[in-house]
Amino acid sequence: MRHAEEVTFGGSALDRAAELRGDIPALAAAMQMPDTRTVVLWQGKPLVSGEEGALDLVRLPLDHHVLAEARQAPIFMGREDGAARFAHDISAWQPENVDLTNLGAFADPSEQMHPSLAPGERFAELRRVMTALSPRDAELAASAKAIFAWHGGHGFCAKCGAASDVMQAGWQRICPACGTHHFPRTDPVVIMLILRGNSVLLGRSPGWPTGMYSCLAGFVEPGETIEAAVRREVFEEAGVQVGAVSYLASQPWPFPASLMIGCRGEAISEEITIDPVEIEEARWVSREELALAFAGEHAEILPARNGAIAHFLLRNWLADTLE
Structure with a gap:
């Protein structure tokens, strides 16, 4: 797929500098360098600044006093232009008089501002702001979120x-x-663009926003190939048989720790029989219907959220740029 690495959280070519992870003297020296910076998370939310449509991931110097809120050692994330980058988690901070009702929700709209930070710097839900970040900022934020979540569990x-x-x-x-x-x-998950003629198979899960449909997806099981997982998951969820399967693109998805493996599958049957435990509904959607949905003009269908690999795959299918 020509545009595979343009997917959100992919393609920034971050130098992870894995050779330094066990080099304690080198890491200690890096922490003393004036150009070393750290990204900061609170409850899985990265610290960002800027306008809603074009946000920046904030990088703080290691002597910033807000880092005193961290209760664990920082994670070494790699290098940017030769300068070391770390990540700190200050989830121990308890904001005052802030409604945390939607914290961790599907689309948490709340933002938290620490009194020690500059005006305009705030913690925001990554799923909500991921498309407003540059590829590098998105990769750093996703990597930090995923690694801290792993340590937490x-x-x-x-x-x-x-x-x-x-x-x-x-x-x-x-x-x-x-x-x-x-x-x-990292848990491998297949997510499938299942095609039959001029139509694509879409489904929805309970709890999603009203009208939102996406590609079917499921975890790869031990001892299973990607192709077999695609065929099994589609049949389990929608009762549709799949023949040829090909790889398209992948996306790290730190909610909490998956690698989404985007595949194309050719359906060899059409009748849909859903498993209500797995999904709420599935339907064949024509290319014309999907174009209306992306334009916001379909009466029943909203596409997968922008930034998710499903949205990326469906948009490329519409544009005929899968190959």
Whole structure:
């Protein structure tokens, strides 16, 4: 696919400098350099600034006093133009007189402003602002969000249950009791552009915004190929048989830790029989109907949210730029 790496969270070519993760003297020296910066998250929300349509991921110097709110060591994220980049989590901060009702919701509209930060700098839900960030900012924010979420849910050894230690500048945990090494988890998910003639198969899950439809998707199971996962998931969710399968593009999706593997599949049956446990509805949508939906003129269908790989795949199908 010609435009594969233009998907949100992909294609910025961040230098992750993995060779430095175990080099404690080099990391210590990097933390003293005047051009070193850190990105900051609170409750999974990155710190951003700017206008809504064109946001910047804020990079703070390591001596900024807001970093005193962090309760764990920073994560080494890599280098930008030769300068080290870290990430801090200040989720221990408790904002005053702020409504946190929608925190972590599907589309959390709230923003939080720390009194020690500059005017206009605020924490915003990544799903809501992801398309307003540059590719580099989006990759940094997504990577930081995913790695902090992993640490938050994997503080204990899955083998023996002992508390594990953070190593490799945040990119590994080691159990001091049994010696097991634990690495950040990424769950592979197939997401499918299933085509039959001039139509694409779309579905919706309960709890989605009214009218929103997207491509079918599901987790790859152990011992399963990507192609087999595509065929199994489509049949389980919609009862449609799939023949040829090809890869299109991928997208890191840090909600909380998936790699979305975008595939094209050719349907060899048409009748839909949904599994109501999996999805609420599925339907064939013609190219003309989908074009109306993207234009906001369809009476029943809203497309997948901008920034998601489903939106990216569907838009490229409409533009005939999949190949």
